[in-house]
Amino acid sequence: MASALINVPAKAKRGQIIEIRTLMSHIMETGFRHTAAGELVPRDIITSFVCRYNGNEIFRADLFPAIAANPFISFFTVATESGKFDFEWIGDNGFSESASARITVE
Amino acid sequence: MKACPAISVAALLVMAAPLPATEIPQAQRRSGFSFMAPETRAMQDDDTANPGMLWVLDGEKLWNSKAGAASKACADCHSDAPVSMKGVAARYPAFDKRLGRPVDLEQRINLCRAEHQQATPLAYEGHDLLALTAFVARQSRGDAISAGSDGELQPFVAKGRELFMQRQGQLNLACANCHDDNFDKHLAGSAITQAHPTGYPEYRLEWQSLGSLQRRLRSCIFGIRAQPYDYGAPELVELELYLMSRAKGMPMETPAVRP
Numbered sequence: 001m002a003s004a005l006i007n008v009p010a011k012a013k014r015g016q017i018i019e020i021r022t023l024m025s026h027i028m029e030t031g032f033r034h035t036a037a038g039e040l041v042p043r044d045i046i047t048s049f050v051c052r053y054n055g056n057e058i059f060r061a062d063l064f065p066a067i068a069a070n071p072f073i074s075f076f077t078v079a080t081e082s083g084k085f086d087f088e089w090i091g092d093n094g095f096s097e098s099a100s101a102r103i104t105v106e
Numbered sequence: 107m108k109a110c111p112a113i114s115v116a117a118l119l120v121m122a123a124p125l126p127a128t129e130i131p132q133a134q135r136r137s138g139f140s141f142m143a144p145e146t147r148a149m150q151d152d153d154t155a156n157p158g159m160l161w162v163l164d165g166e167k168l169w170n171s172k173a174g175a176a177s178k179a180c181a182d183c184h185s186d187a188p189v190s191m192k193g194v195a196a197r198y199p200a201f202d203k204r205l206g207r208p209v210d211l212e213q214r215i216n217l218c219r220a221e222h223q224q225a226t227p228l229a230y231e232g233h234d235l236l237a238l239t240a241f242v243a244r245q246s247r248g249d250a251i252s253a254g255s256d257g258e259l260q261p262f263v264a265k266g267r268e269l270f271m272q273r274q275g276q277l278n279l280a281c282a283n284c285h286d287d288n289f290d291k292h293l294a295g296s297a298i299t300q301a302h303p304t305g306y307p308e309y310r311l312e313w314q315s316l317g318s319l320q321r322r323l324r325s326c327i328f329g330i331r332a333q334p335y336d337y338g339a340p341e342l343v344e345l346e347l348y349l350m351s352r353a354k355g356m357p358m359e360t361p362a363v364r365p
Contacts, residue, residue, distance in 0.1 A: 007154035025160040069314035
């Protein structure tokens with residue numbers, strides 16, 4: 001069960017700089033920790049995040065073991081046209097989640 | 107000599123240390139929120155930045171999904187959580203007539219599962235129990251805490267208070283030695299708060315996860331090098347009850363964020 005929290009302004013003026021904030025639930029297990037019995041806990045992290053604005057990639061990030069659980073990623077873009085933001089998180093063990101949000105540009 | 111004032115100050119501190127533990131006056135009681143850095147406060151206040159909301163979202167799914175042999179969802183009996191669960195968490199731990207003792211919100215959820223859903227209990231600190239508890243407690247955000255007002259609860263509040271004042275463990279410390287006598291100071295860089303459990307289950311940055319008040323209590327007990335009570339132990343529920351009664355009148359903050 002993975003949840004995402006997305007914050008994209010519902011409306012913006014053309015040319016306005018907007019902030020996009022995303023929060024994805026994930027344990028981000030580093031792969032460096034051991035259990036009490038001494039066994040290595042296998043790495044389980046998100047490795048990449050992509051945001052597309054009406055199909056065009058506008059932001060991409062690679063994630064690494066030192067990033068805390070439930071990664072919070074925030075970035076800025078320019079509101080050019082009404083449409084859809086698509087978000088995609090990909091990680092270890094076949095982890096793949098997506099979410100989207102709509103924006104109206106006036 | 108330069109060292110002399112320092113030594114005399116240290117001596118004064120040592121002499122002043124065994125202060126009688128007295129409860130904090132009502133007007134000076136503060137939520138743990140007021141001890142935090144502005145950045146952490148902002149994280150708690152923004153529902154799209156507060157990681158605790160991830161558990162609340164999962165809790166909402168669980169609330170509406172059928173479970174157990176009875177194949178009933180929480181929503182089938184309690185319907186709309188924002189209405190039916192409003193203010194409930196602010197009253198917990200509450201007295202259970204059948205058991206003759208107080209139960210906390212996690213135990214109430216598991217009692218409900220056993221009695222009405224004929225489902226197996228959810229594990230303490232497991233994702234599902236934390237999520238359901240967070241979802242239920244979220245409905246009380248902003249409501250004034252009123253737990254421990256019930257007359258039947260008074261002996262249990264008193265037991266919890268006794269435990270709070272009781273020195274224990276290899277460090278021979280009581281909860282009160284930090285939380286009543288030394289709040290607003292620091293313990294290894296962390297703020298010592300007044301022990302008002304206003305936002306459980308809460309997201310601790312240190313845990314990188316949501317956790318219950320019992321987890322917090324067990325960590326504290328481990329910290330004074332005493333043997334922690336097991337999850338669900340009556341002693342932990344009595345402590346929870348006493349702490350909630352200390353925080354009477356404060357608004358609920360679930361899911362709170364703490365460092």
